[in-house]
Every structure is written in C-alpha cells, then in structure tokens.
Amino acid sequence: HLAYLPSEFYLGExxxxxxxxxxxxxxxxxxxxxxxxxxxxxxxxGASNNLTIDCFESISIGKGVGIGKGVxxxxxxxxxxxxxxxxxxxxxIEDNAWIAFNATILKGVCIGSGAVVAAGAVVTRDxxxxxxxxxxxxxxxxxxxQHNVFN
Numbered sequence: 410h411l412a413y414l415p416s417e418f419y420l421g422e423x424x425x426x427x428x429x430x431x432x433x434x435x436x437x438x439x440x441x442x443x444x445x446x447x448x449x450x451x452x453x454x455g456a457s458n459n460l461t462i463d464c465f466e467s468i469s470i471g472k473g474v475g476i477g478k479g480v481x482x483x484x485x486x487x488x489x490x491x492x493x494x495x496x497x498x499x500x501x502i503e504d505n506a507w508i509a510f511n512a513t514i515l516k517g518v519c520i521g522s523g524a525v526v527a528a529g530a531v532v533t534r535d536x537x538x539x540x541x542x543x544x545x546x547x548x549x550x551x552x553x554x555q556h557n558v559f560n
Contacts, residue, residue: 414458421446424464428452430472434460446484451504456480467499474502477510477528484516503538507556525554 414437420426421444430452437459442448446464451472458478462468465485470476485497498517502508506520509528520526521538530547541551 417441419443424448426450432456438462440464457510466497468502469500470502471504471506471522473505475507477508477512479511480508480514481512482508482514486516506536523555525556 416436417439419441421442423445424442425447426442427447427449429450432450432452433455435456435458438456439461440448441462442464447467448462448464449469451470451474453472454474454476456476460476461481463483463485465487468482468484482500484500488496500514500516501519502514503520503522505523507525508514509526511529512526513531514520515531515533518532518535520532520536521540523539524536525541526532526536526547527541527543527550530543531545532542532547534546536542536547539552539554540549541554542548543550
C-alpha cells in the first residue's frame with residue numbers, strides 16, 4: 410500500500426522552470442520558484458519523498474542527479490544578517506551528483522559532477538567533482554569517489 414504525501418508547487422510571476430528530459434520526483438514535495446527566478450532540472454535522475462526546493466534566483470540541477478528523502482535546496486537566506494545585502498546566490502548541482510537524505514544545500518554553492526553529499530550534511534561551500542562531503546558544515550571526507558546512483 411502506497412501512501413501519497415501532500416505536495417506544494419508555486420510558480421511566481423515571470424518565474425521559469427526548464428525540465429531537460431524525464432526524471433521522477435516522489436510525493437511530499439515543496440517547490441517554490443519565486444518571482445523572476447529560474448529552476449532548471451536535468452533528466453535521467455530523480456528525487457525521493459519530501460524534497461524542498463526554494464528558488465529565489467537560480468537553481469540548476471544537472472542530468473542523472475540522485476536526491477534522497479528530506480533534502481532541502483535553498484538559494485536564499487530571505488533576510489539580511491549584520492547588514493549583509495547578499496541574501497541570494499545561484500546553486501548549481503552538476504551531472505551525476507548524489508545528494509543523500511536530509512542534506513541541505515544552501516545559497517551560492519556548486520556541487521561538482523559525480524560528487525556525493527552525505528546524509529544530513531549542510532553544504533555551505535563548493536564541492537569539487539568526485540568528492541564525498543559530510544558534516545555540519547560539510548567538509549571533504551574522501552576524494553576520487555565513484556558511485557552508480559543513476560549511471
């Protein structure tokens with residue numbers, strides 16, 4: 410017996426979503442693409458339940474990307490801290506990356522091709538291709554990793 414979770418989808422004025430091929434996203438998703446923002450989804454990958462994507466500027470997810478249950482991807486703080494006016498910055502997740510369950514990807518991050526983000530990691534800095542990052546904040550644990558989520 411499958412349980413379907415409620416989902417939310419919001420597309421603001423002048424916002425865009427580009428889907429490049431087939432992919433799957435299970436139930437319980439929250440996708441919000443705010444005014445003027447752009448969300449790009451590559452094909453050949455997929456996401457498990459309870460995915461949260463909050464796009465205020467630009468989020469690009471490449472081809473063959475695997476996204477685990479409970480992942481949050483958010484390109485904005487939505488507020489200033491100590492006068493810092495840079496509250497949003499683009500996120501790029503390159504092809505064949507793997508984002509494990511309950512990971513959080515924050516503004517201004519590029520996750521390289523074939524990289525792995527461990528369960529529960531909070532990514533605040535770029536992740537080089539084919540590396541494994543883990544922790545809060547995420548740091549490199551292993552280099553030259555190979556995985557086969559969708560390839």
